[in-house]
Amino acid sequence: MEHDQQGSSTTPDISSPGVPAPIAQSLPGPVPPVPVPPDQVPPGPPGAPFHGYGPPPGTPPQRWLGPGPYLPRRTWQQKTRTLITAMTGLSGVVWIACAIILMLLGAVVAQYQKTATFTGNGGVMVSCESSSTAGGAVEAGTPVIAWSDRSDRVLHTALRPVKRAEVIDPNDRAGGKAERCYLPFTLEQVRGDASGYNVRIGDTATQFVTTKSLKDGAIVPIVIGGDR
Numbered sequence: 001m002e003h004d005q006q007g008s009s010t011t012p013d014i015s016s017p018g019v020p021a022p023i024a025q026s027l028p029g030p031v032p033p034v035p036v037p038p039d040q041v042p043p044g045p046p047g048a049p050f051h052g053y054g055p056p057p058g059t060p061p062q063r064w065l066g067p068g069p070y071l072p073r074r075t076w077q078q079k080t081r082t083l084i085t086a087m088t089g090l091s092g093v094v095w096i097a098c099a100i101i102l103m104l105l106g107a108v109v110a111q112y113q114k115t116a117t118f119t120g121n122g123g124v125m126v127s128c129e130s131s132s133t134a135g136g137a138v139e140a141g142t143p144v145i146a147w148s149d150r151s152d153r154v155l156h157t158a159l160r161p162v163k164r165a166e167v168i169d170p171n172d173r174a175g176g177k178a179e180r181c182y183l184p185f186t187l188e189q190v191r192g193d194a195s196g197y198n199v200r201i202g203d204t205a206t207q208f209v210t211t212k213s214l215k216d217g218a219i220v221p222i223v224i225g226g227d228r
Contacts, residue, residue, distance in 0.1 A: 114191075120186070120214030121216075123163075123217065126181050142159045143202065144159060155187045197209055207221060
């Protein structure tokens with residue numbers, strides 16, 4: 001019995017006559033191609049293999065324009081290069097010359113402002129009755145000299161005749177006016193760059209008067225004695 005079971009389990013000899021051949025198993029065949037939409041077909045002829053460069057299959061195509069004619073040569077640059085270079089160099093020279101001229105002009109103006117002179121004015125308050133002050137030592141015709149540390153020039157002039165003017169009286173609460181008298185003088189060639197001038201009137205003490213005051217009309221106080 002066991003011998004029969006073992007003999008039945010053996011593989012039949014298909015070469016023997018009368019034994020049917022076993023049914024062959026179907027092998028997997030080639031996968032049918034998947035249709036690709038027209039807008040995703042890679043460039044190149046249909047069925048071209050993919051060699052690893054360019055857009056891979058399945059990517060949208062790159063629509064490049066075909067080669068066209070060469071652009072015309074821009075000959076105007078070659079023709080005008082020398083002229084442009086010359087004009088650029090000339091403009092640079094002009095700018096440098098203008099800068100030098102402006103620097104020189106600024107130096108001249110600064111020097112002129114330092115040495116520019118004007119006519120200074122001043123006066124000395126005197127009594128309206130006697131037209132003098134300091135006990136008669138200062139009156140019309142008294143010499144006036146002035147000097148500054150900015151120049152070696154000593155300015156000379158003299159007091160002119162008395163002048164009268166009405167001014168507001170500070171002692172009058174009603175705002176009344178009072179008469180004042182002074183002896184004017186004029187100084188020529190006063191330097192504008194000087195901070196001020198030492199002014200001496202007659203034999204009185206020297207008084208320092210600023211340049212701005214001489215421009216506006218300085219009233220020089222009279223001090224008897226002191227440094228002359």
